[in-house]
Structure formats: structure tokens, C-alpha cells
Amino acid sequence: MREASTRRLRLPRGEGAGAWLCAGSVALSLLALLALLALLTVRGLGHFWPSPVELVVLEDGRQLAGERVREVPLAQGDGVERLYRTGNRDLDGDRWAWVRVSAIDAVSHPADLVVLERRRWGQAIGRLAAFEAASGERIEGEAAWTALESRLDELGALRDARDRLREEVILPLAARRGGEGSAESELTAAHGRLRELQAAMAGGRLILAAADGDSLSVPLEQVLGARRPNAMSTLDRLAAWGEGVWRFLSEGPRAANTAGGVWPAIFGTVLMVMLMSILVTPFGVLAAIYLNEVAHQGRLTRLVRIAVRNLAGVPSIVYGVFGLGVFVYGIGGRLDSWFFESALPSPTFGTGGLLWASLTLALLTLPVVIVATEEGLARIPDQQREGALALGATRLEMLTRVVLPMAAPAMLTGVILAVARAAGEVAPLMLVGVAKLAPQVPVDGDFPFLHLERKFMHLGYHIFDAAFHGGDVQAAMPLVYATALLLVLVILVLNLTAIFLRHHLSTRHGALTRR
């Protein structure tokens, strides 16, 4: 049997156009896939690379500083227009500048140009004119940069200390308050320490001189990071790139989803898909067992089977509508009126949330699991079943000891297909629970730890939102690419996990070669 699978008959190469046609199709499909992945990777990951900042002097004497983004031929006449990301939106009203290349007098890369990442208003680009410490001491010149860098490092350490204090001391204490005097006093002490940390972090600002002569005063608590891209070595850039990628993965979004990270969306996507798998697998497998092993194989069963297969083709938005009507308004509304009356009229389960989204997607992927499992069950030769029965097994023993273990790889195939489908669905989620911004992930330290009623963020929806609903599409585009790449990777990881599991199951008894 092993030989049979390796020595398959093949279409002879070099005889007629058939083989070439097939090979060409394979090549074309592969090229399309590779192009897709390459585009996502280059555009998405390139965004985090600290590109050099150019100081541009125009013919009319104006100056601007910014990162070169791209060039576009002029609509009328010859010449090329170049787009710069200049930042400083609070000064100029725009963070982009189009410049005609022919109008450029000189381009230089001064090492002292600073790029600031700010909480509000996005990037700021300019020269560091001065740094004012909290004490009011003013430092100018090159020393200002050193002072700024060390102060930013300090602030980072203080921020970490504050977050640790909050998470490890204050929250647990607050949770077991109620009665205990010692906890109360500890809590007061912790709050005192927190205030000290806050005080140590407050104050300080920097003055930035923009290329066009304006100056900008930025309080230090607004500054997320500062760097001098032109002065960076390749190693520095690599480190900055790694930090950028890490922050993209680990932080929440900022500036209406056009900046910052996507951590809540990653978490939401994975959690939703996992919940969906947990919900869909038992139902799908049991339904498939009934259809294939229990039901009388008559016309009705065939009809049910055809209906299930057709359900797999129903557009996902239809499931979204169903989920909204039945789960959210129907069941959710009923749950609210029974158990959460005190919170009404603000809904608890009567609005979209993690549970309803997972249920809707479970429904959506149910046919996939049923069909895959059924195909696996149908492939098991009747002789295996008869062999078990002939040894005195009951039908249930036959099912659980022989049939189901043999069908397990097929079930996992079904789950893999379901995961692949569910992780990429966006349309139904928009109706049943996805949110533009839900920085709180649905799992935390508060009972019951997993908050099924909460809205959640989703990578797919995040792409849609950042690309079409952010204020600044230019700024969001690289993040859209990066998020898309991430979505592909998340689905890949989820699938690989399931494939690994399937492989493990089917090689345990050398079954792989048989099917």
C-alpha cells in the first residue's frame, strides 16, 4: 500500500500541451501567492524601518524636513512630484507635503534632525532647540539631546515601575479590600508610592525647531520616543525596527487606529477563533457521526446531507444577520431581561459581543466540520467496523475505540478548514460584536476572567477600519499592510497548530501511509 502511493501514474512531461498547461497553472498560482505575501511583507515590515530624514531646500528658499515616501508623475506637463512625510500636524495642519522635484534646490541629511513619536498629533520632525528639565533647568545645544535621551530612558523605567505597582500591588489589594484593616493601610501606602512615581514622571518639555522656522514645545509626557534617524548606524536601525515591530504587536492602537499597535486585535481574533473551534467541533462531529453512522441511509439523510453542504455556501453576512436577530436581540435580549435587569436599558448580552460572534462563526463553519468529518468517516472501510463488532464490541465501543480514532485526522481537517474560514471573516462580525476600539481585552483578572459579553477587536475589521475610516489614510496604509500580514500569520499559526496535531494523531500508528 505504501508503494502504491509513491509510484503513482503521472502525466508524461513533454508529451503534448497538457502537462505544460497544468504546470503553468501551478506556477501562476504560486506567483500570485508569492506576490501577495511579498507585497504585505515589504510594505508592512518596511514601515517600521527608520528611514532617513531629508532636509529639503526649495527654489523659493522654503525648507522642509521629512521622510521621502514616494514619487508620482505630474498630471500635467513633465516632471515628478514627491511626497514627504513631514509630521508636525499641529503646526502645518497636515503631515504630508507634495514637492515638485524640479523645484528642489538641495537635499541634505543633517544628523541632528530629530523624529519625535508623540501621543497626540503624530510625528514631529525638527531640530532639538532646547530641553527643559522638570526643575526648570534649560539645556541647549548638543547636550540637550543627551539629556533628553537619558530622561526618556528614566521615564520608561518609571512607567514600567508604575505599571508593575498597579498590576501587582494595587489591583490585588483592591480586590480583597472589604473588612481587612491591614489591606486598607497597605493600599493607602501603595497609593502613596504611586503618587510619588507620578510626581517623578511629571514635568519637563522640549523645544523643537521645525525646518520652516516655527518652533514647537512638547511636554515630555506626550513623547513616546525620539530618534535621530540620520545619525543611526545599521545596527541602531535594526534595533529601532525590532522595537517598532514589538510595539506594533504589543500595544493598543492610537490616533483612531491609524497609529500604534494591534495587540487587542490579535488577542480578540485568536480568542474568538478558539472559542469558535470549541463550540463548533463537538456539534459538527456529533452531527457527522449521526449522519454517517447512525441514521438510516435513505432519501431523508441524503437530503439533509445536501442541505448541509449547501449551507457551507451561504454568504457569511447572512449568518451575521441571523446572529444579530437570534443571538443578540433574541437570546441576548432575553438573558438581559432575566439576569441583568438592573443594568437595563444599557444592554449586557443584548448587544454584540464575543460570545455571539463566536456562536455566529461556529454556525457559519458548522457545515465545514460536518462535511470533513463525514468524509473521514466514510473513508473508514466497513471491515474495520465489522472487525470490531466481530470481536464482541457493541456499536458504541466500535465507534469510540475504532471509528473515531481513525476519523480524528479528518475531524481536525474540518477544524482547520473552519479556523481558516472563521479567522478571515469580517462581514458577520460587524453585526454581532466587533468593535472599532476595545483596548480592554476580554480576558482579565476580574471574575469571571473571560468576559463573553464584551466587544472585541479583530484584525480583519481593524484592516477595514484603518483603511477606510481613519482620518489619515496615507498614514494608515503601512499599518494596513502590516495588519494584513499579521492576519495571515495568525491564521498560519492557528492552522499549523492543528496540522501538527493531526500529523501527530495520524502518525501515532503509522496510519498516514494508508489514507
Place this chain on the structure above:
Amino acid sequence: MPLVKDQRSSPDSAAIIDFPPEASSLAIRGLSLAYGDKQALNDLTLRVPRHRVTAFIGPSGCGKSTLLRVLNRLHDLNDEVVREGEVLLEGEDIHSPEVAVAELRRRVGMVFQSPNPFPMSIHDNVAFGLRLQGGLSKRKRDDIIEWALRSAALWDEVKDRLRASAWSLSGGQQQRLVIARTLAVGPEVLLLDEPASALDPISTLKIEELIRNLKSHLTLVLVTHNMQQAARVSDYTAFLQHGELVEYAPTDTLFTNPRLARTENYITGRMA
């Protein structure tokens, strides 16, 4: 649906050997069976002698495999089957409500045409039936497994790799493993449905030798297409045609001196 009994072709009793009840293991009385409206067995009556090898031969579709499956009640799985008549195992009707079908199948083991080991280790395959029964210590179970594998003449080949997948064995070894698996639950009767038809000649010889050895403590019923095989291993041979028992005699007699022309035509290859 009532079964139609075709009186014209009722068996010639002179051509059918009978055994005293105390020497027979299985007794089939007036057995008829139909799949839907297709008649498969028509009023069969015969006894199967204890601790002997009895072969059923006949052209394809003559009902010999169906007969074998009735003895193990595997036809229970098919809703369309209509059955009449009775089958007695040691005097007890196997279809009576008091008989638990799982228990019956432990007493009447069955080996199928192509080897069907489960996707487990060699050890677990043989342990499968024992584990279903439960109540055995691991040591006792391992003893039975070794005994079963020895009885199936497989022990020497697999004793060093009992944990290996059963599917890594060759076809002939797999079939002997299936026999060992069946022997492990301690059957009285072993039904073999063309057990060597998917095997090479050497494996076939091993299976045949095994069959001859097993009859010292088992009643064996063999269905085969291969008349040489029936002649080599069986003590008695029954010739079936169109769902009817045509001739049933000691193997030597049936092959060298058949009583009926139909039998002679079949075994000499002159099928009408």
C-alpha cells in the same frame, strides 16, 4: 415480506451428510434470508461438526459469505435483511432474545477476506477484544496475548516489536494477527471468509497450516473460492449454488466422487 420457498429445487437429502447433534457445533435449520427482495439463502439445513474444518464452496453470489455472516449475526447491521429459520450454537438459538449479540460474537469469531487490523500497535490489536471484556489483570492479558500470537504462528515474528503499528506488518502477517486477535477472546467457532484470497502463495500456505493446527480445539468454517484450498485444508465440504445447499460430504468424497452432476460440473470447471 414472506419468503418464497422453492419446492422444486429442495435439496437431495442423499447428497447431504448429517452429523449426530452431540458431535456438531452449529446446526442450521431451514435458514432462508433475503436482502430486500433479493433472495440470498433458500431453506438451508445442515450441521457443522465440532473441531473439524468445514468448507463452503460455490460460485460467486451463491450465498456462502452470507451464510457465514448469519452465523456471526453480522447481518443484524443491515435493516433490509429478512431471515427465517434458525441457527443453533451448541443447541442454543443464536437469534433468541436471551443471547447477547456481543457475547455470541466472542464465541463465534470471524476473520474477513482482506486483513483488517486496527490502526493500533500489534499488542493493542490482540488486546482489543480482551479490553472490551475487562476484568483481566495486565499480566494475565499479556499471557493471553502471547498465547494467541503463538497459536496464530506469529509470535516469533513480532515478539520484539509488539508496540509497532499493526499496519507495518505484511499482508500475511496482518491476517495472522487478525486471527490471533480473534483467538484471544477464546471463541469456540472460527469463521473464515476467504481468509487467504488477498495473500501471496507463501502466506496462503501459512494460513492453511494454521487452520489445520487450530482444529484441535476449534470448530472452523471456511468460505473459499479456491477449490484446491478447500481440498487441502477441510474435512468436510458443502457446495452451495443459488442460495441452496447442493451437496455436503467429506471433502475427499466430494472432490473425487461427487454424487450430483451439478457438483461435478462446478468442481471440474464446467459451469453451465
